[in-house]
Amino acid sequence: QKEVEQDPGPLSVPEGAIVSLNCTYSNSAFQYFMWYRQYSRKGPELLMYTYSSGNKEDGRFTAQVDKSSKYISLFIRDSQPSDSATYLCAMARRSGGGADGLTFGKGTHLIIQP
Amino acid sequence: DAGVIQSPRHEVTEMGQEVTLRCKPISGHNSLFWYRQTMMRGLELLIYFNNNVPIDDSGMPEDRFSAKMPNASFSTLKIQPSEPRDSAVYFCASRFSGRAREQFFGPGTRLTVL
Numbered sequence: 671q672k673e674v675e676q677d678p679g680p681l682s683v684p685e686g687a688i689v690s691l692n693c694t695y696s697n698s699a700f701q702y703f704m705w706y707r708q709y710s711r712k713g714p715e716l717l718m719y720t721y722s723s724g725n726k727e728d729g730r731f732t733a734q735v736d737k738s739s740k741y742i743s744l745f746i747r748d749s750q751p752s753d754s755a756t757y758l759c760a761m762a763r764r765s766g767g768g769a770d771g772l773t774f775g776k777g778t779h780l781i782i783q784p
Numbered sequence: 785d786a787g788v789i790q791s792p793r794h795e796v797t798e799m800g801q802e803v804t805l806r807c808k809p810i811s812g813h814n815s816l817f818w819y820r821q822t823m824m825r826g827l828e829l830l831i832y833f834n835n836n837v838p839i840d841d842s843g844m845p846e847d848r849f850s851a852k853m854p855n856a857s858f859s860t861l862k863i864q865p866s867e868p869r870d871s872a873v874y875f876c877a878s879r880f881s882g883r884a885r886e887q888f889f890g891p892g893t894r895l896t897v898l
Contacts, residue, residue: 702885713889762885771829
């Protein structure tokens with residue numbers, strides 16, 4: 671079992687719909703949770719960052735973390751064609767010092783139909 | 785801010801040749817990460833540095849891979865000799881380790897080994 675599981679899609683929805691993207695994980699040491707967006711042939715760009723459990727909202731984007739279920743979600747409201755991209759969840763452990771690398775899901779390819 | 789800079793953007797080489805990928809992190813960031821992205825395996829951490837010191841190189845696939853960070857503004861990832869299975873997109877990312885876990889990615893180097 672991979673540490674982070676993510677449905678690769680593609681997920682195709684009409685413009686204006688609410689999009690739900692999800693990841694599950696197996697390592698309870700993960701404390702930091704992120705969502706990255708990656709356009710074709712570009713580097714991943716950070717969308718949302720959450721520490722531990724709870725919700726975080728930023729404009730049309732809402733990130734949720736449920737550590738008891740080891741499940742994280744990203745919701746996109748009023749989806750736009752420009753939201754079409756691959757969305758990667760990423761996680762990091764808490765460490766005593768230095769920095770940890772991120773463990774990524776394989777990404778969900780999202781298509782917003784005009 | 786110029787963001788993370790990587791060069792070259794594209795590299796095509798023949799099996800057995802040496803390949804050197806270069807990265808300039810964001811000024812002021814003191815942690816640097818090298819990742820590799822393939823369709824089969826997604827984004828995988830290869831190695832990361834904190835204050836120019838390699839912290840974890842457990843993701844480096846083989847001894848053919850090596851990475852250096854001679855100063856705070858420059859890092860290299862070298863593959864010698866290269867093999868077709870090394871074909872992938874290689875990303876460099878940086879962050880300031882005094883803050884949370886957000887990492888900022890460069891545009892990547894697309895490597896093709898024939």
